[in-house]
Amino acid sequence: MKFVLSKTNRYWWPVTVRLPDPDQPGKMLEQTLKILFEPKDQDDALAEQTRIAAIKDPRAQVLAEREALADVCKGWDDIVDDDKTAIPFTPENLMAALQKAWFRAAVYRAYGESLSGEEARLGN
Template identity: 40%
Template sequence: MFTITKKSLFWWPVIVKIPSPDSPGVYQEHEFEMQFEAMALDRARAIDEERRGLPADEREARAFDFLFDVARGWRDVVAEDGTAVPFSREVFEAQLQYPWFRDGVLSAYARAVTGQGARLGN
């Protein structure tokens, strides 16, 4: 039975490929889970419309703002000492500065909401 809800929250695996600090040309894969809230089409359109009205430099700087609307939490994210890192906008925003993190989160959300499923294996 299909249930209509006010919010569509779900957990999805995120795979981040980071260049290896020790092996040239090799990536290290790291996986964690992120909780997303599906964005309604009208909200996505409103964000796009708002961005179109901005000057080009600001428009580019805010290209990934929608991620703040869909990202709700994470698990299996740790600091260098192995302690869990609580999800916060500040930490999330800092990680979005790195292309491998941003690409991993974008890909995970896109796969989830387009019905492509989680990536398995290679």
């Protein structure tokens, strides 16, 4: 198969969120979803990292990091609310989800894995 050099690459990637089990103290639950990633080119990513690193206010820096992660997320699937109703992907819903430490860590981890050039591991 020939390599296709696309101007923009978008791809779905599995995300496994590990969070505390509310019914079993000390145990973790794993929940899965998919995120549609559109990574930045290396120069753009480096410029973003430099800009974020230059921010002196820790709160503003955390917000900029979260916005940078949100910027590469273009869609999601398999996310529901407590009533099992699908939650649509919107910038507002994504930013609300990224407020959750477990969700944010899982998305960062999945994004990094997707850029490493290796296929997703079973169970992420």
